Amino acid sequence: QKEVEQNSGPLSVPEGAIASLNCTYSDRGSQSFFWYRQYSGKSPELIMSIYSNGDKEDGRFTAQLNKASQYVSLLIRDSQPSDSATYLCAVRGGGYNKLIFGAGTRLAVHP
Amino acid sequence: DTAVSQTPKYLVTQMGNDKSIKCEQNLGHDTMYWYKQDSKKFLKIMFSYNNKELIINETVPNRFSPKSPDKAHLNLHINSLELGDSAVYFCASSQDNRDPPLFGPGTRLTVL
Numbered sequence: 001q002k003e004v005e006q007n008s009g010p011l012s013v014p015e016g017a018i019a020s021l022n023c024t025y026s027d028r029g030s031q032s033f034f035w036y037r038q039y040s041g042k043s044p045e046l047i048m049s050i051y052s053n054g055d056k057e058d059g060r061f062t063a064q065l066n067k068a069s070q071y072v073s074l075l076i077r078d079s080q081p082s083d084s085a086t087y088l089c090a091v092r093g094g095g096y097n098k099l100i101f102g103a104g105t106r107l108a109v110h111p
Numbered sequence: 112d113t114a115v116s117q118t119p120k121y122l123v124t125q126m127g128n129d130k131s132i133k134c135e136q137n138l139g140h141d142t143m144y145w146y147k148q149d150s151k152k153f154l155k156i157m158f159s160y161n162n163k164e165l166i167i168n169e170t171v172p173n174r175f176s177p178k179s180p181d182k183a184h185l186n187l188h189i190n191s192l193e194l195g196d197s198a199v200y201f202c203a204s205s206q207d208n209r210d211p212p213l214f215g216p217g218t219r220l221t222v223l
Contacts, residue, residue, distance in 0.1 A: 034211045043201055043214040044154065086152060090211070096167050097208045101154040 003027060004091050006102035013109055019076040021105050023089030026070070030093030033065055033072045038086045038104065048074060079109045114138070115215035117202045123221045124192055131188045132218045134202030142166075143185040144203040144212055145177060154201070160185055161208055192222045 005024045013019045021035075032051055036044035050056045050063040050072065062075040072091075076083055089102040117134045124130055136143065144167075145157040159167035163179045174190045185202060199219050203212035 032209065032211070038152075043217050046211050046213070049211055088154060092209070092211075096159065098156060098159075098167055099212065100156075103151065103153050 003100045004089055004102035006087075006089050006105045008103055009106040010108045011105055013079050013107070015079060015081060015109055015111050017079050017109075019079045019083065019107055019109070021074040021076075021087050021089075021107065023072045023074075023091075023102055024070055025072070025089075025091045025100075027091065027093050027100075028067075028070060030067075030070075030091045032092040032097075033063070034090040034092070034099075035061075035063060035072075035074045036088040036090060036101075038088060040085075044088055076107075079107075081109050081111055083107060084109050115202055115204050115213055117200075117215040117218055119218060120216060121219050121221075123223065125223055126192055126194060128192050129188070129190045130192060130220070131186055132200055132202075132220075134185045134187070134215060136183055136202075136204040136213075136215075138204060138206075138213070140204040140206050140213075141182060142205045142208045142210075142212075143179065143182070144205075145185065145187050146201040146203060146214075148199045148201060148217075150198070158185075158187075159208065166208065189220075192220075194222050196220060197222045 035048040038044045048063040064073045086104040088104045115136045158177045160179045199217045202215040205212040
């Protein structure tokens with residue numbers, strides 16, 4: 001079992017819709033959870049951090065965490081073509097607080 | 112600009128050569144990292160340093176040797192390059208080993 005799993009996509013949504021990106025993790029002791037966005041040919045960019053169960057909202061982005069189910073998600077409201085990118089879920093925990101990345105979900109927002 | 116910078120941006124070399132990638136951060140962060148992103152875009156940690164001390168050393172061939180002369184710099188030297196080393200190498204830093212890392216622009220290494 002991979003430590004952090006994401007559906008590779010592509011996830012295709014129309015402009016203005018809600019994009020829902022999901023991630024599961026295997027280490028029950030994980031404490032910190034992050035979403036990064038990576039445009040093609042660019043470096044990953046942090047867009048959300050979440051540390052406790054529930055929802056955290058920042059603009060059009062909402063991160064959701066359920067530690068009991070070992071599940072973290074990212075919702076993007078009013079999706080724009082500029083949101084088209086690969087979204088990487090990252091989970092920190094275990095020895096030395098190692099940050100483990102999922103393989104990423106490619107999101108395509110079409111006009 | 113406050114950032115993580117790395118040089119070179121592109122590196123094309125022959126199998127068997129030795130090459131280095133340099134990384135610097137001017138953010139005053141204590142922790143620095145090297146990540147490798149392969150052709151399938153999977154981002155995997157290679158090394159992590161905290162205040163010049165190696166704290167994470169993943170299962171990486173010993174042809175890869177990181178060096179941290181001070182806490183603002185973390186360089187990566189690769190000996191006897193192989194075709195499978197072709198990837199994008201990202202340097203990153205964070206305030207400490209609990210914060211999320213900020214990534215540099217990446218170095219695309221191509222081994223011919």
